[in-house]
Amino acid sequence: MSDTSRLSLWQAAYVIARRDFSAIVFSKVFLLFLIGPLFFLAIMAGGGAIGGMAASGISEPTLGVAMSRQDNAAVGRAAGTLDPLVGMPDLTIIDGEDTTAPQTLLDDEDRDLFAVLTGTLQDPVLTGPENEIERWEGEVAMMVGAARGEAIPQAAITTRLTDGGIITRQTAQDATARAGILLLFMLTMFLAGMILSNLVEEKGNKIIEILAAAIPMDAVFVGKLFAMLGVSLVGLTVWGAAAGAILYLGASALPPIPPPAVGWPLFFGLFVIYFSMSYLLIGSVFITIGSMAPTVREVQTISLPATIMNLMVFFVSMFALSRPGSAIEIAAALFPLSSPYMMLARAAQDGVLWWHLAAIAWQVLWVAIFVKVGAGLFRRQVLKSGSAGREKKSKRRKSPA
Amino acid sequence: MDDVLEQAPHGDKSGGRPAGSTDYAIEARGLVKRFGGTLAVNGVDITVPRGAIYGILGPNGAGKTTTLRMILGIIDPDEGIRRIFGEDRPQRIARRIGYLPEERGLYPAMKATEAIAFMGSLRGLPQAEGRRRGAELMEEYGLGHAVDKKIKELSKGMAQTVQLLGTLVHRPELVILDEPFSGLDAINQGKLEGLIRQLAADGTTVIFSTHVIHHAERLCSDVAIIAGGKVPYAGSVEVARDRLPPQVRLETRNEDGPWRAALPTSATRDGEAWVFELPESGIEPLLRSLIEGNAGIRSLSIERAGLHDAFVTIAGEAAAKAMEANAPAQETLA
Numbered sequence: 001m002s003d004t005s006r007l008s009l010w011q012a013a014y015v016i017a018r019r020d021f022s023a024i025v026f027s028k029v030f031l032l033f034l035i036g037p038l039f040f041l042a043i044m045a046g047g048g049a050i051g052g053m054a055a056s057g058i059s060e061p062t063l064g065v066a067m068s069r070q071d072n073a074a075v076g077r078a079a080g081t082l083d084p085l086v087g088m089p090d091l092t093i094i095d096g097e098d099t100t101a102p103q104t105l106l107d108d109e110d111r112d113l114f115a116v117l118t119g120t121l122q123d124p125v126l127t128g129p130e131n132e133i134e135r136w137e138g139e140v141a142m143m144v145g146a147a148r149g150e151a152i153p154q155a156a157i158t159t160r161l162t163d164g165g166i167i168t169r170q171t172a173q174d175a176t177a178r179a180g181i182l183l184l185f186m187l188t189m190f191l192a193g194m195i196l197s198n199l200v201e202e203k204g205n206k207i208i209e210i211l212a213a214a215i216p217m218d219a220v221f222v223g224k225l226f227a228m229l230g231v232s233l234v235g236l237t238v239w240g241a242a243a244g245a246i247l248y249l250g251a252s253a254l255p256p257i258p259p260p261a262v263g264w265p266l267f268f269g270l271f272v273i274y275f276s277m278s279y280l281l282i283g284s285v286f287i288t289i290g291s292m293a294p295t296v297r298e299v300q301t302i303s304l305p306a307t308i309m310n311l312m313v314f315f316v317s318m319f320a321l322s323r324p325g326s327a328i329e330i331a332a333a334l335f336p337l338s339s340p341y342m343m344l345a346r347a348a349q350d351g352v353l354w355w356h357l358a359a360i361a362w363q364v365l366w367v368a369i370f371v372k373v374g375a376g377l378f379r380r381q382v383l384k385s386g387s388a389g390r391e392k393k394s395k396r397r398k399s400p401a
Numbered sequence: 402m403d404d405v406l407e408q409a410p411h412g413d414k415s416g417g418r419p420a421g422s423t424d425y426a427i428e429a430r431g432l433v434k435r436f437g438g439t440l441a442v443n444g445v446d447i448t449v450p451r452g453a454i455y456g457i458l459g460p461n462g463a464g465k466t467t468t469l470r471m472i473l474g475i476i477d478p479d480e481g482i483r484r485i486f487g488e489d490r491p492q493r494i495a496r497r498i499g500y501l502p503e504e505r506g507l508y509p510a511m512k513a514t515e516a517i518a519f520m521g522s523l524r525g526l527p528q529a530e531g532r533r534r535g536a537e538l539m540e541e542y543g544l545g546h547a548v549d550k551k552i553k554e555l556s557k558g559m560a561q562t563v564q565l566l567g568t569l570v571h572r573p574e575l576v577i578l579d580e581p582f583s584g585l586d587a588i589n590q591g592k593l594e595g596l597i598r599q600l601a602a603d604g605t606t607v608i609f610s611t612h613v614i615h616h617a618e619r620l621c622s623d624v625a626i627i628a629g630g631k632v633p634y635a636g637s638v639e640v641a642r643d644r645l646p647p648q649v650r651l652e653t654r655n656e657d658g659p660w661r662a663a664l665p666t667s668a669t670r671d672g673e674a675w676v677f678e679l680p681e682s683g684i685e686p687l688l689r690s691l692i693e694g695n696a697g698i699r700s701l702s703i704e705r706a707g708l709h710d711a712f713v714t715i716a717g718e719a720a721a722k723a724m725e726a727n728a729p730a731q732e733t734l735a
Contacts (some may be wrong), residue, residue: 006495007525012489015522023510137683206447213500216492 009222016223016339021230030231037239041246057361061114063136064105066094071121071147088143089114089136102127107330121148129335159325172258177321177348180260180267184275185314189307191232192282195224195290217375225283225371229276236275260348270347270356277363278340281370282310285337288374310337317341324349413735426451426575426606431481432471434464434508435572441467443630444481448621449608454601456617457610458712461628465610466503468581468627473500496525499573503580503610505564509553513539513563516552520567531570537564542592558589565593569600576600594620600616618708628716638708645706647679647715651685652699660694663687 007015024030055146065075072093079088088315092113094105102116106128115128124144146152211220262269285306293299311345320329322348333342341358346352425595427449434442443465449455457465471478474491485491485498507516517538518531526534534550542562552560560582568576578597582590597607597620611617617624618638634641652674653660668677680687684703691698 007523012523013527015519019508019519023508027510061551089552129660206502207508208506209475209504210506210520211471211498211504211523213492213498214495214520358660 007215007219009216009219012219013223015215016211017227017230020224020227021149023230024227025234029308034235034238035215037235038242041239041242060090061112062090062092063140064092064094064102064111064113065119066097066102066116066118067124069095074098074121074147075117075143076144082143082146082152083141086139086142088139117144144213173261173349174322176258176260177319178346179343180344181314181317181321184271184278184341184344185310185317187232187236187275188278188282189310191228191235192232192279192286195228195283195286216373218315221284221287221371221375224287225280228283229279232279233272233276236272261351262353263349266353267347273356273360274340274344277367278337280367281337281340281363282306284367284370288377289372290372292377294323313338314341317345321349322343334362336363336370339363339366389401411478412602424451425449425484425487426453427455427472427483427608428487429468429472429481429483429520430456431631432468432478432483433480434467434471434476434478441630442471442478445625445627445630445632446626447472447632447635449606450603451606452601453606453608453623454597454621455606455608456621456624457627458612458614458624458708459583459610459716460612463627464630465612465627466579469577469608469610470591473498473577480482494572495523497574499524499571499576501565501568501578501581505561505568505584507552507560507564510553511552512548513544513550513552513555515547516563517567517570520564521570524573526571534570535566536572539563542566542596558585561585562589565596573605574606575606578607580611581609582611583611588662590616614707614709614712626712626716634711634715641711641715642706642708645710648704648706649675649677649679649684650700650702650704651675651677651691651696652701653691654697655695658695660691663690663694663696665724674700 006012009313065072067075068179072095076091076093079091082088092111094116095112097105100118102118102125105111105116106113112129115126117124117126119125121144124140126137126140141356142152149350208220211217261271286303289303289306290299293302313335316328317332320326320342323329329342332338333346338360340363343356346355425448427447427695429445429447432442432445433440438474445464445468447457457468459465467476470476471481472483472485472491474483482489483491486494488494491498493554508519513518514532514535517535518526518528521531521534522528536545539545544559544566547555547559547563552563555563565578565581568578569725581593585593594616597609600607607617609620621638623636624638624641625632626641649674650671651664664675665677665680668675670676691701
């Protein structure tokens with residue numbers, strides 16, 4: 001490039017991206033932006049911990065056993081024997097009290113009983129609400145039988161533990177795919193929304209004409225897109241690290257997460273790539289919308305169809321992921337806006353890798369097309385005339401209806 | 402209005418040079434631009450010699466900004482060609498051009514020197530060099546105290562100056578200013594006029610649009626008068642003024658007498674004085690008749706027509722009134 005020419009597209013995009021990235025990341029507002037979701041995570045974790053503590057402090061209702069002292073002891077022993085095999089209700093042994101009025105025992109708040117077993121081992125009586133009786137009648141009968149010394153039929157079984165088989169594995173990986181798509185969709189929509197107001201702000205600052213005179217308009221779009229992507233990745237890194245720390249500290253309390261087909265490291269890598277692609281695709285739609293609207297309010301209005309469309313894309317992706325190889329799944333993988341979602345789902349469900357290379361190339365092509373079309377629309381919409389147009393508008397506003 | 406371009410002899414500098422000659426900083430021929438059904442610019446021809454201070458004169462809505470945007474390549478013309486330094490895609494030589502748009506725009510949270518450096522970096526100037534030059538320029542133009550201030554902390558006039566310095570920081574060969582005097586007070590207008598003269602003295606070509614004739618009259622060697630999307634005149638300011646005969650202003654001691662017969666029938670009173678066009682026969686026969694007719698001449702002056710009068714003649718009374726209506730009081734007085 002000669003010294004008198006202009007910056008190339010990528011040089012100019014870098015100048016724009018550097019300015020936007022610095023302006024956002026080094027602002028006080030960005031700190032709040034980073035902290036906001038951390039508060040959410042902290043509240044979630046705190047809420048979970050408090051809930052756990054509260055749950056541990058609440059006593060479950062028990063079955064009151066109010067027979068003779070001897071029978072009570074026999075029932076207690078029988079329950080202890082049977083509980084590991086079939087699961088018995090927790091018991092409250094009531095000795096030395098009036099057992100002729102079980103309703104009085106049930107009404108006693110301090111005892112917290114769901115039913116009361118009275119009578120004798122030979123003639124037991126179970127008193128309680130219908131649903132509780134239906135639920136526990138069988139277990140109580142077995143328990144009283146064991147207390148009487150009756151034999152409980154039981155065969156010795158040898159057990160061998162496996163990983164659950166193909167059905168279990170697929171179901172688990174579908175769950176991982178769904179979780180991945182949900183997270184990708186939420187992050188994309190949350191972060192891409194920022195880009196909407198970015199160009200409106202630029203137009204508000206009236207600097208857009210200076211940019212248009214000096215560098216290719218495509219570079220303005222590319223620069224802004226990648227600046228906002230960079231900002232989003234900074235956010236993802238911070239939130240991801242915080243979420244990782246919470247998961248690490250609370251790992252023992254969480255159920256095991258089914259591993260994706262491509263393995264966790266590659267899945268995380270593909271998540272970042274597909275997030276970037278999804279962000280760039282949605283971002284280019286939003287930035288085009290932003291270029292056509294003069295105010296934030298108008299941006300919100302005309303971006304609604306795009307938001308609804310993306311929501312539909314999300315639902316279709318969720319529907320299609322459980323039908324691998326079907327026409328709808330292939331179509332969703334090819335349609336540019338749903339392609340990142342579907343390919344992330346595939347990474348969870350299937351270990352084939354070349355699909356991802358092809359999909360990324362396909363998505364990059366569509367990002368380029370979206371940016372090109374957006375820049376063209378921008379040129380036509382924004383830089384039409386000088387003060388004449390504006391004066392006409394202001395005169396129209398001032399003129400009486 | 403006359404549809405035919407009147408390219409004055411002095412203004413028509415093509416002189417048989419081939420199209421795309423690099424003797425011109427700017428060469429635009431037959432530019433047409435439509436926005437929907439509106440014809441914004443209708444066949445504009447402009448040639449700006451290198452090193453000139455060139456004014457584009459016209460009321461708001463005349464097509465000045467659209468013409469400049471087409472020349473700069475921000476928007477493409479529907480018809481016609483434009484070249485800057487012989488290059489028909491002006492953005493390819495963006496590093497040689499500085500542009501101050503009519504709508505001033507800076508990032509409010511940016512420091513002044515950063516803003517200047519950013520504008521330079523858009524034209525290929527390394528950011529560190531832009532910061533250094535920005536600080537120097539601010540010092541030179543009396544804004545040294547505001548080097549580290551944010552744009553939002555500056556007055557409107559100071560912010561405008563910062564943007565102008567950002568337009569110049571990469572040392573362009575051609576500076577295009579769209580309504581640069583708009584919004585400036587009389588003192589800053591004077592400073593800007595000085596800056597434009599200095600740029601031209603250093604060999605920079607300066608083209609600016611304005612709806613205030615006095616700025617063009619004081620600064621420009623050449624002008625294009627634009628009205629209704631057309632250019633009825635483009636060329637030398639002197640030639641434009643010479644299109645009107647000089648005006649004679651006469652004050653006499655005697656109210657009446659035989660000398661009155663020497664005045665043309667078109668003579669009008671302006672207070673104590675008579676005002677009329679200089680007769681084609683010249684000043685000497687007139688003087689002789691006045692003296693012989695015992696006018697008692699108190700004063701007599703011959704005044705060349707101003708650019709305003711030329712504008713009225715060329716663009717029409719309506720365009721001139723539109724210009725005057727748009728010009729703020731201080732600008733009209735300047």
